[in-house]
Amino acid sequence: MRVDVKICGLRDAAMLDVAVGAGASHVGFVCFAPSPRHLGPDALAGLAATAPRACTRVAVVVDADDALLAAVAPAVDVLQLHGREIPARVADVRARFGKPVWKAAGVRTAADVRALVRDFAGADALLFDAKAPEEAPMPGGNGLRFDWRALAEVALPSRWVLSGGLDAATVADAVRLTGARAVDVSSGVEDAPGVKSAAKIRDFVKAAHG
Numbered sequence: 001m002r003v004d005v006k007i008c009g010l011r012d013a014a015m016l017d018v019a020v021g022a023g024a025s026h027v028g029f030v031c032f033a034p035s036p037r038h039l040g041p042d043a044l045a046g047l048a049a050t051a052p053r054a055c056t057r058v059a060v061v062v063d064a065d066d067a068l069l070a071a072v073a074p075a076v077d078v079l080q081l082h083g084r085e086i087p088a089r090v091a092d093v094r095a096r097f098g099k100p101v102w103k104a105a106g107v108r109t110a111a112d113v114r115a116l117v118r119d120f121a122g123a124d125a126l127l128f129d130a131k132a133p134e135e136a137p138m139p140g141g142n143g144l145r146f147d148w149r150a151l152a153e154v155a156l157p158s159r160w161v162l163s164g165g166l167d168a169a170t171v172a173d174a175v176r177l178t179g180a181r182a183v184d185v186s187s188g189v190e191d192a193p194g195v196k197s198a199a200k201i202r203d204f205v206k207a208a209h210g
């Protein structure tokens with residue numbers, strides 16, 4: 001079975017086309033003002049509308065309130081909550097907005113992974129990212145990797161996504177070592193923060209599928 005690939009942090013139609021053409025199954029749009037990949041709700045909706053139906057559109061938000069979620073949810077297929085949302089908030093967002101919810105969080109140790117799996121059984125998928133440094137302005141999109149061995153010690157749910165510091169050079173090993181069926185990348189397919197590279201996107205998807 002082909003590994004699902006989410007190219008995250010897309011900001012323009014040209015790179016969206018590259019991602020879709022390369023074979024990405026998911027495309028991600030970040031709505032979080034401190035991010036160099038930030039799109040406001042209108043820009044996000046406009047770009048998401050151009051994605052083909054076969055591609056799953058994911059909105060990435062951080063501790064978003066209902067007003068923001070109401071603005072982005074109709075434009076996408078999945079809401080990725082990438083902040084300090086608690087399990088009850090995940091359940092609330094699922095019920096209120098009628099979209100699958102991915103809970104994303106930074107992990108460092110097997111204990112972190114175990115806690116996430118235990119606490120967020122109600123999420124439609126878990127996205128394991130690297131823990132951001134305390135001083136980092138963003139909880140994700142930092143190009144940082146965690147020790148994938150943390151995943152091996154925990155019974156994982158059926159739907160989870162491997163993320164954090166992946167690139168074309170590492171993704172095949174990451175898939176082989178973790179058994180991931182879905183991977184996510186942002187910095188690893190960029191030339192600079194927020195500036196996607198067509199060549200890196202193509203290389204990443206090819207390596208993930210390889």
Ligand SMILES: O=C(O)c1ccccc1NCC(=O)[C@H](O)[C@H](O)COP(=O)(O)O
Binds near residue numbers: 082
């Ligand atoms: O990408 C961002 O700018 C971002 C900002 C705030 C929260 C989440 C963000 N990205 C979410 C993603 O799904 C990223 O692809 C994921 O964190 C991995 O990023 P990277 O390590 O740069 O590949």
